[in-house]
Amino acid sequence: MDDASMVGLMGRVTGTVGPGLVGEVIVRVRGGAEHFLAYPASGTDRIERGTVVMVVEYLPPRTVYVQAAYDS
Amino acid sequence: MPMVVGVVAGAAFVAVLVVIGLFKMMWRVAEPNEALIISGSKHRTEGLEEGMGFRIVTGRGTLVLPGVQAVRKLSLDLNETELHVDCVTHQGIPLKVRGVVIFKVGDDFVSIANAGRRFLDQQKLMSERVHNVFAGHLRSIVGGLTVEDMIRDREKLTGQTRAACGTEMEKLGLIVDSLQIHEIEDPTGYIQNLAMPHAAAVQRDARIAQAEANRLATEAEQQSFARMAEATRDSEILQAGYQAERDNAGAKARQAGPLADAAARQEVVVQETRVAELEAKRREQQLQADVRKPADAQAYEKRTLAEAERDARISAAEAKAKETELAAAAEATRVKTAAGAEAEATKARGTAMAAATRATGEAEAAAAQARGLAEAEATKAQGLAEAEAIKARAAALAENQEAVVAQQLAENWPEIVKAGASAFGSVDNMVVLNGADGMAEMLAKALTMGGTGLGLARQLLASMNQNGQAANGTSQLNGLVTPSAQKVPVEQDEG
Numbered sequence: 001m002d003d004a005s006m007v008g009l010m011g012r013v014t015g016t017v018g019p020g021l022v023g024e025v026i027v028r029v030r031g032g033a034e035h036f037l038a039y040p041a042s043g044t045d046r047i048e049r050g051t052v053v054m055v056v057e058y059l060p061p062r063t064v065y066v067q068a069a070y071d072s
Numbered sequence: 073m074p075m076v077v078g079v080v081a082g083a084a085f086v087a088v089l090v091v092i093g094l095f096k097m098m099w100r101v102a103e104p105n106e107a108l109i110i111s112g113s114k115h116r117t118e119g120l121e122e123g124m125g126f127r128i129v130t131g132r133g134t135l136v137l138p139g140v141q142a143v144r145k146l147s148l149d150l151n152e153t154e155l156h157v158d159c160v161t162h163q164g165i166p167l168k169v170r171g172v173v174i175f176k177v178g179d180d181f182v183s184i185a186n187a188g189r190r191f192l193d194q195q196k197l198m199s200e201r202v203h204n205v206f207a208g209h210l211r212s213i214v215g216g217l218t219v220e221d222m223i224r225d226r227e228k229l230t231g232q233t234r235a236a237c238g239t240e241m242e243k244l245g246l247i248v249d250s251l252q253i254h255e256i257e258d259p260t261g262y263i264q265n266l267a268m269p270h271a272a273a274v275q276r277d278a279r280i281a282q283a284e285a286n287r288l289a290t291e292a293e294q295q296s297f298a299r300m301a302e303a304t305r306d307s308e309i310l311q312a313g314y315q316a317e318r319d320n321a322g323a324k325a326r327q328a329g330p331l332a333d334a335a336a337r338q339e340v341v342v343q344e345t346r347v348a349e350l351e352a353k354r355r356e357q358q359l360q361a362d363v364r365k366p367a368d369a370q371a372y373e374k375r376t377l378a379e380a381e382r383d384a385r386i387s388a389a390e391a392k393a394k395e396t397e398l399a400a401a402a403e404a405t406r407v408k409t410a411a412g413a414e415a416e417a418t419k420a421r422g423t424a425m426a427a428a429t430r431a432t433g434e435a436e437a438a439a440a441q442a443r444g445l446a447e448a449e450a451t452k453a454q455g456l457a458e459a460e461a462i463k464a465r466a467a468a469l470a471e472n473q474e475a476v477v478a479q480q481l482a483e484n485w486p487e488i489v490k491a492g493a494s495a496f497g498s499v500d501n502m503v504v505l506n507g508a509d510g511m512a513e514m515l516a517k518a519l520t521m522g523g524t525g526l527g528l529a530r531q532l533l534a535s536m537n538q539n540g541q542a543a544n545g546t547s548q549l550n551g552l553v554t555p556s557a558q559k560v561p562v563e564q565d566e567g
Contacts, residue, residue, distance in 0.1 A: 022234040061182035
C-alpha cells in the first residue's frame with residue numbers, strides 16, 4: 001500500500017467541504033472504509049454532504065483534497 | 073543398527089519439534105485489531121521511509137528473530153473518553169457539558185507510526201491524554217457556539233469539532249469517530265427559559281387540544297349516553313310491551329282454567345237445567361196423564377152429565393112451564409070467563425044488595441042514632457053511679473085496706489087453694505105417717521103458705537093500685553065489662 005493508491009479513489013462527503021471549513025469524506029480504502037479530513041482541491045468550491053467526490057491529493061496521515069466527481 | 077536408526081529417527085523427530093518450536097517462536101501474527109511494531113533490525117519497511125527504524129505489520133504473520141528483534145503490539149481498538157467540562161458559550165453562559173469522545177488509532181501506517189511513537193507504552197493512559205486534549209478543545213468549541221447551536225445545529229458542532237480537533241488528533245495519529253454531548257447542565261436556567269415560550273405554547277396548544285378533545289369526547293360520550301338512553305328507553309318500552317303481552321297471555325292462561333271450568337259448569341248447568349226441564353216436562357206430562365186427564369175426563373163426565381141433567385131438567389121445566397103456561401092460560405081463560413060471569417052476577421047482586429043495604433043502613437042508622445042517644449044517656453047515668461061507687465070504695469079502701477084485701481082473697485080463695493094443692497099434684501104416692509092429722513097439718517101448712525102469699529098479694533095489689541091500671545083492675549074487680557062498639561060487616565065487592 002502506497003500513498004499514490006489514495007489518489008483517484010472515490011468517496012462521499014460526510015461533513016461539508018468548503019473554504020474555511022474542515023470537511024470529512026469517507027473513502028473505501030484498505031479493504032474498509034475510513035474517513036479523512038477533507039479540503040477542497042479548488043479553493044472556492046463548497047461541496048455539500050452526500051456529494052460523491054474524488055480524491056485528487058493525499059496528505060498523510062489523514063488529509064485529502066477532493067473535488068466533486070460529477071459536474072452537477 | 074536398528075538402535076542407530078531409532079536414535080536417528082528420534083533425533084530427527086526432536087529436530088523437527090525443535091524446528092517447529094523455533095518457527096513458532098519466530099513467527100508472529102498480527103490480530104485484525106492490532107498492529108505489530110517490529111524493531112531491532114534493518115528491514116525493508118513497507119510504506120515507510122527509510123530511517124524510521126521499525127516496521128509495521130498488520131493483518132499477517134512475520135518472522136521475528138527472538139533476541140534480535142523486539143515485537144510490540146499496538147491496539148487499533150476503539151477507545152472512548154468521558155468528558156466533564158465546564159464551558160462558557162459564545163453568549164457567555166456558563167454550562168457544564170458532559171460528553172463522550174470515541175476515537176481510535178488510524179489505520180494507515182503513518183497514523184500507526186505516529187501513535188506508536190506516542191502511545192506504545194501508554195496505551196492505558198491514552199484516554200487520559202485524549203481527555204486532556206479534548207477538554208481544552210471542547211471549551212474552545214463550546215466557546216465558539218451558542219447554546220441554541222449546541223442544541224440544534226449538530227452539523228455545526230461536528231464541524232467545529234473537526235476544525236478544532238482534527239489536525240490535533242492527526243498529529244497524534246488518532247481519528248475521532250464521534251464526539252457526542254450527552255448532557256448540558258444549565259445552572260442559570262437558560263435552556264429552560266429558552267424552552268419556556270415554546271413549552272408554554274405547546275402547553276397551551278396541548279391544553280387547547282386536550283380541551284377540544286375533551287369537548288369532542290364529552291360530546292361523543294353524551295351522544296353515546298343519549299343513544300344508550302334512547303336504546304334503553306326503546307328496549308324498556310319493548311320490554312314493557314312484551315311484558316304486558318306476557319302478562320296478558322299469562323292472565324288469559326290463568327283464567328283459561330276457571331273459564332273452562334265455568335264453561336264446563338255452565339254446560340253442566342245447562343244440561344241439568346235441560347234435564348230438569350225435561351223432568352218437569354215429563355212430570356207435567358205424567359201429571360197431565362195421571363191427574364189432569366182423568367180429572368178432565370171426570371169433569372167432562374160430570375159436566376156432560378150435569379149438562380145433560382140440566383138440559384133434561386130445562387127441558388122438563390120448559391115442558392112444565394109450557395104446560396103450566398098452557399094450563400094457566402086455560403085457567404085464565406076459564407077464570408076470566410068465570411070472573412066475567414061472576415062479575416056480572418056480583419054486579420047485579422051488588423046493585424041489589426046496595427040498594428037493600430042502603431035502605432037497611434038508613435034504617436039502622438036511625439035506630440042506632442036513637443039507641444045511641446039512649447045508651448049515651450044510660451051510660452052517662454051509669455058512669456056517674458059508678459064514679460060514685462068507686463069514690464065510695466076508694467074511701468073504704470083507704471079506710472080499711474085489710475078488709476078489701478080479705479074480701480078479694482075470699483073472692484079468689486078457690487084459685488088459691490088450687491094453687492096450694494098443685495104442690496101435691498105431681499106426687500104419685502105420698503105416705504103420711506101421722507095419719508089424718510098429718511094430712512090436715514100438711515094442708516094447713518100449704519094454706520099457710522097461701523096465707524103467706526096473702527102478704528104478697530097485698531103488696532101486689534098495693535102496687536097495682538098505684539098504677540094507672542087501677543080503673544081496669546077496678547072494672548075487673550067489679551066484674552063489669554065495658555061494652556065494645558059493634559061493627560056490622562059489609563060485604564063489598566072488590567072486583
